[in-house]
Amino acid sequence: MRSWLTTTDHKRIALLYLGTMTLFFVLGGLIATVIRLELATAASDLVTAETYNRLFTLHGVIMVWFFLIPSIPAFLGNYLLPLMLGAPDLAFPRLNLASWYVFVAGGVLTLSAMIAGGIDTGWTFYTPYSTTFSDSHVVLAVLGVFLAGVSSVFTGLNFIVSTHRLRAPGQTWMRLPLFVWSLYATSLILVLATPVLAMLLLLIAVERGLQIGIFDPGVGGSPLLFQHFFWFYSHPAVYIMILPGMGVVSELIPCFSRSRPFGYGFIAASSLAIAVFGFLVWGHHMFVAGQSYFASVVFSFLSFAVAVPSGVKVFSWLGTMRRGAIWLTTPMIYALGFVGLFTIGGGTGLALAMLAVDVHLHDTYFVVAHFHTIMVGGMLMAYLGGLHFWWPKISGRMYSERWGRIAAYLLFVGFLLTFLPQFVLGTQGLPRRTASYPEEYQFLQSLSSAGATILALGYVLPGVYLLLSLVRGRPAGDNPWGATGLEWHTTSPPPPHNFAVPPLVLVDPYDYPRAPQPTAEALDA
Amino acid sequence: MPDDVREPFADSQHQRDAVALGMWAFLGQEVLFFGVLFVFYTSLRVRHPELFAAYGPRLDWRLATIMTATLLVSSFTMALAVRFAFTRARRALLVALAATMALGAAFLAMKLWEYAHHFARGETPFVDLAGNGPGPGPHSFFGLYFVLTGFHALHVLGGLVVLASLWLVAWRTPAARLRATPTMAVGLYWHFVDIVWLFLFPALYLAARLT
Numbered sequence: 032m033r034s035w036l037t038t039t040d041h042k043r044i045a046l047l048y049l050g051t052m053t054l055f056f057v058l059g060g061l062i063a064t065v066i067r068l069e070l071a072t073a074a075s076d077l078v079t080a081e082t083y084n085r086l087f088t089l090h091g092v093i094m095v096w097f098f099l100i101p102s103i104p105a106f107l108g109n110y111l112l113p114l115m116l117g118a119p120d121l122a123f124p125r126l127n128l129a130s131w132y133v134f135v136a137g138g139v140l141t142l143s144a145m146i147a148g149g150i151d152t153g154w155t156f157y158t159p160y161s162t163t164f165s166d167s168h169v170v171l172a173v174l175g176v177f178l179a180g181v182s183s184v185f186t187g188l189n190f191i192v193s194t195h196r197l198r199a200p201g202q203t204w205m206r207l208p209l210f211v212w213s214l215y216a217t218s219l220i221l222v223l224a225t226p227v228l229a230m231l232l233l234l235i236a237v238e239r240g241l242q243i244g245i246f247d248p249g250v251g252g253s254p255l256l257f258q259h260f261f262w263f264y265s266h267p268a269v270y271i272m273i274l275p276g277m278g279v280v281s282e283l284i285p286c287f288s289r290s291r292p293f294g295y296g297f298i299a300a301s302s303l304a305i306a307v308f309g310f311l312v313w314g315h316h317m318f319v320a321g322q323s324y325f326a327s328v329v330f331s332f333l334s335f336a337v338a339v340p341s342g343v344k345v346f347s348w349l350g351t352m353r354r355g356a357i358w359l360t361t362p363m364i365y366a367l368g369f370v371g372l373f374t375i376g377g378g379t380g381l382a383l384a385m386l387a388v389d390v391h392l393h394d395t396y397f398v399v400a401h402f403h404t405i406m407v408g409g410m411l412m413a414y415l416g417g418l419h420f421w422w423p424k425i426s427g428r429m430y431s432e433r434w435g436r437i438a439a440y441l442l443f444v445g446f447l448l449t450f451l452p453q454f455v456l457g458t459q460g461l462p463r464r465t466a467s468y469p470e471e472y473q474f475l476q477s478l479s480s481a482g483a484t485i486l487a488l489g490y491v492l493p494g495v496y497l498l499l500s501l502v503r504g505r506p507a508g509d510n511p512w513g514a515t516g517l518e519w520h521t522t523s524p525p526p527p528h529n530f531a532v533p534p535l536v537l538v539d540p541y542d543y544p545r546a547p548q549p550t551a552e553a554l555d556a
Numbered sequence: 557m558p559d560d561v562r563e564p565f566a567d568s569q570h571q572r573d574a575v576a577l578g579m580w581a582f583l584g585q586e587v588l589f590f591g592v593l594f595v596f597y598t599s600l601r602v603r604h605p606e607l608f609a610a611y612g613p614r615l616d617w618r619l620a621t622i623m624t625a626t627l628l629v630s631s632f633t634m635a636l637a638v639r640f641a642f643t644r645a646r647r648a649l650l651v652a653l654a655a656t657m658a659l660g661a662a663f664l665a666m667k668l669w670e671y672a673h674h675f676a677r678g679e680t681p682f683v684d685l686a687g688n689g690p691g692p693g694p695h696s697f698f699g700l701y702f703v704l705t706g707f708h709a710l711h712v713l714g715g716l717v718v719l720a721s722l723w724l725v726a727w728r729t730p731a732a733r734l735r736a737t738p739t740m741a742v743g744l745y746w747h748f749v750d751i752v753w754l755f756l757f758p759a760l761y762l763a764a765r766l767t
Contacts (some may be wrong), residue, residue, distance in 0.1 A: 122564070195577055197574075222584060249688050250690065459585055
């Protein structure tokens with residue numbers, strides 16, 4: 032126990048993150064369950080409207096800052112980045128451990144806000160409601176999220192420096208795995224966008240705690256300025272969540288197509304392009320908030336521009352599969368689910384980026400469905416795909432392939448059933464964030480709640496069979512999938528300093544025609 | 557392996573490069589952190605220039621000039637400290653670090669005196685935000701002033717704490733085993749905090765006098 036809490040080994044810290052985040056995910060999921068139960072009927076009969084406000088706020092805060100943002104970077108990234116670079120650890124191991132402690136402290140503060148009575152501002156903390164009018168525990172919650180942000184900055188810093196300075200001999204930039212490129216792009220956003228949120232949250236605490244009017248229109252402040260700051264962080268934050276997922280999928284598809292990635296350079300460069308463009312589109316959250324018409328036109332155009340590098344990725348993945356031989360394992364099912372759902376999520380995002388359409392769809396269930404398609408359909412699929420792909424490396428055991436496939440298909444079907452009805456509800460004009468709704472929306476809302484039960488089953492199953500595999504799974508061997516990449520050249524799980532002999536890299540990362548064959552354990556599973 | 561190189565670095569030059577890059581990345585995020593405050597400043601000044609014209613002259617630009625000079629000299633002594641750390645001149649390093657701390661502390665003392673002075677004259681940022689608010693007024697301008705200079709002063713205070721720990725380490729370590737890398741990194745941070753003040757000084761104290 033003590034050796035875990037004082038470890039500076041990036042693999043152990045990654046597992047500490049996995050444990051903590053999973054707890055937060057379960058909590059956020061339980062809250063979502065209550066929300067879906069409430070929405071199964073038109074009246075607000077399970078919880079009061081007041082409680083409902085607190086539930087969706089906590090669901091958002093926990094899922095965004097305590098699960099999605101750290102999910103792939105702080106767990107899979109932390110575990111795999113040094114392995115993929117061919118390094119013994121990250122550049123600053125103690126800073127890495129500190130980031131976990133700061134993250135836990137932030138989580139404790141946010142949970143204490145929840146126990147004290149919760150917050151009702153929505154995860155967006157819009158002023159002046161959050162600073163003047165809300166009587167809930169805003170200061171505790173924003174300080175908790177502030178600490179989660181500090182932990183993000185620590186992780187991003189560590190990744191940037193490690194990628195620059197710790198590549199093994201021969202591991203040139205153009206030989207880096209695509210997952211590393213996506214983590215690098217993510218880290219740039221983590222380091223350059225998070226401080227804006229951090230300062231903003233401190234300003235809320237200052238305004239609310241000390242009664243200094245910063246965003247209050249009653250003393251000359253500007254609530255619109257708050258929204259600009261908030262989305263200057265929170266739109267790039269969407270890319271913090273999705274870019275690492277794209278990186279994972281860029282690893283899974285070449286491996287299970289037994290083919291080199293189609294357009295390696297384009298996939299790598301599009302990660303950086305998404306990171307850069309992502310900083311220039313925040314105003315598309317504010318089309319109806321009173322920003323200038325000219326600004327709205329520019330933000331609309333830039334939002335369409337960010338779809339280009341995203342499209343490049345989708346076509347690269349399709350091209351990789353087209354010239355490969357597809358092997359439909361559990362991780363590959365998740366990867367395919369990601370490609371399809373990300374395309375739906377991205378396409379509906381373009382609908383929202385159109386000025387005239389957004390006036391109709393703003394603050395409706397269409398927006399809820401859109402971002403859940405990116406976050407859950409995209410990011411969570413990629414996260415689970417990566418978890419299954421690297422589980423044999425991390426645990427040294429194979430999980431049940433049969434149950435893996437069942438869970439992956441359940442998740443896909445459950446997802447579609449939960450969120451497709453919400454797109455329709457949105458176009459019919461149902462506003463988000465209400466506990467009750469008119470009777471005519473009853474059928475689609477019930478359908479969505481029914482889908483959520485399938486989705487929930489899809490989440491519970493991996494928790495069960497992955498844990499079971501730790502005791503009952505067959506040993507995985509070093510490289511069950513016959514994958515390329517440095518992490519598969521060491522033992523499963525890797526030794527404390529990753530490689531018995533420091534690696535020397537001589538080939539590109541996806542040498543699939545000459546990759547080792549998958550082992551029998553993986554093939555007949 | 558020399559005792560001042562830790563995992564995962566190959567040698568001290570490698571480690572120094574990594575620490576420098578890490579510190580520059582950290583300062584990059586600090587630019588964005590303070591950037592929020594400067595955008596807040598711009599927003600208020602564009603929408604309410606009359607506040608700056610009315611209350612800007614209440615800030616003491618003479619004292620602020622002395623504070624600016626104090627910080628600039630502290631940057632000079634910090635640069636000397638980095639130099640002495642690299643040449644392992646332990647005694648000179650201790651003196652230069654102490655001088656930097658003394659100047660930083662003098663800056664904070666003047667800042668506190670200034671705050672006390674404003675509070676004594678009733679120039680406070682606090683206001684009852686319940687209801688519709690009293691409208692734009694001195695509390696808006698002084699809210700901006702206290703928030704901007706307050707976050708800067710906290711960064712100076714943080715710098716003093718780190719400088720003190722550097723000084724203690726140098727005090728206990730024989731010259732032959734002195735590590736220059738931490739001093740170099742702290743030096744970068746200290747210069748950055750000075751540069752922030754070089755923007756705050758004209759933006760707050762001088763702007764009203766130019767318009």
